Amino acid sequence: MIVLKLGGSVITEKDRPETLDGDALERAADAVAAASEDGLGDLVIVHGGGSFGHHNASEHGITTTEGTHDVGALMDVHGAMVTLNRFVLRRLFDRDVDAVPVHPFSMASRDEDGNLELPIDGIRTILEEGFVPVLHGDMIPHAGAGATVVSGDELVAELARELEADRIGLCSTVPGVLDEDDAVIDEIATFDDAADVLGESEATDVTGGMAAKVQALLELEADAAIFGLDDLAAFLEGAESGTTIR
Numbered sequence: 001m002i003v004l005k006l007g008g009s010v011i012t013e014k015d016r017p018e019t020l021d022g023d024a025l026e027r028a029a030d031a032v033a034a035a036s037e038d039g040l041g042d043l044v045i046v047h048g049g050g051s052f053g054h055h056n057a058s059e060h061g062i063t064t065t066e067g068t069h070d071v072g073a074l075m076d077v078h079g080a081m082v083t084l085n086r087f088v089l090r091r092l093f094d095r096d097v098d099a100v101p102v103h104p105f106s107m108a109s110r111d112e113d114g115n116l117e118l119p120i121d122g123i124r125t126i127l128e129e130g131f132v133p134v135l136h137g138d139m140i141p142h143a144g145a146g147a148t149v150v151s152g153d154e155l156v157a158e159l160a161r162e163l164e165a166d167r168i169g170l171c172s173t174v175p176g177v178l179d180e181d182d183a184v185i186d187e188i189a190t191f192d193d194a195a196d197v198l199g200e201s202e203a204t205d206v207t208g209g210m211a212a213k214v215q216a217l218l219e220l221e222a223d224a225a226i227f228g229l230d231d232l233a234a235f236l237e238g239a240e241s242g243t244t245i246r
């Protein structure tokens, strides 16, 4: 069982609102299709927002904790993510990957403390029937706050826990977590290992950039990797890639 996130920073041009990075998305889809042909096993894909979602959320002042009851604002963010989801699905579908959409807004929620609840049975059935579920960062109903953003990284962590993933990969625009000299840090075992270099995204991002990613992955039992697009094929083939979070 592999849970893979295609970072919004990879598949979109994150600093230009609602602009796809078509070449990068095609390369990512090629890697997934090639690995699937070679008998990858169960795969769940989650994609982030990049220039879809983050800009809209930021304009409306919505984050993972600041919610909205304005359905127009909610649908603005959700609609952008659904649009991006269609682009991702189309590229996978064109390469004979049996990818199907799973929209978190319609199934997940947060309780009053902000804890994410993600019913997993439907996703399990999708996998058992041989499809590849493709989730995405989204808006979700949030008790007492209307609706808030859920990041792809939170979804990855929850899916990995619930599905007892063997491997977790976050493909981002950087080749891994970088140190102060921009060299890839091979391994991170505690937040303090990298706290000094972990920052937010350089582009508009309402979900916390690299620091939030590492924090979420450290809480998991299974090892996770953060790597760039050049390493996606190798990751799917089972190689260690980028930064391993233990």
Ligand SMILES: Nc1ncnc2c1ncn2[C@@H]1O[C@H](COP(=O)(O)OP(=O)(O)OP(=O)(O)O)[C@@H](O)[C@H]1O
Pocket: 006, 007, 008, 009, 010, 014, 047, 048, 049, 050, 051, 152, 171, 172, 173, 174, 176, 177, 178, 179, 197, 198, 199, 200, 201, 202, 203, 205, 207, 208, 209, 210, 211
């Ligand atoms: N130490 C670090 N090493 C690498 N990247 C870092 C570091 N600190 C901050 N960053 C920033 O984190 C970004 C990656 O996080 P980001 O959340 O943008 O990625 P993503 O998950 O691919 O995109 P999205 O959140 O849109 O899905 C990098 O582009 C960089 O700007």
Ligand SMILES: C=C(C)CCOP(=O)(O)O
Pocket: 008, 047, 048, 049, 050, 052, 053, 054, 057, 077, 081, 136, 137, 138, 139, 149, 150, 151, 152, 153, 206, 207
């Ligand atoms: C709706 C939004 C902003 C999606 C956020 O997902 P992420 O890019 O994985 O942080």
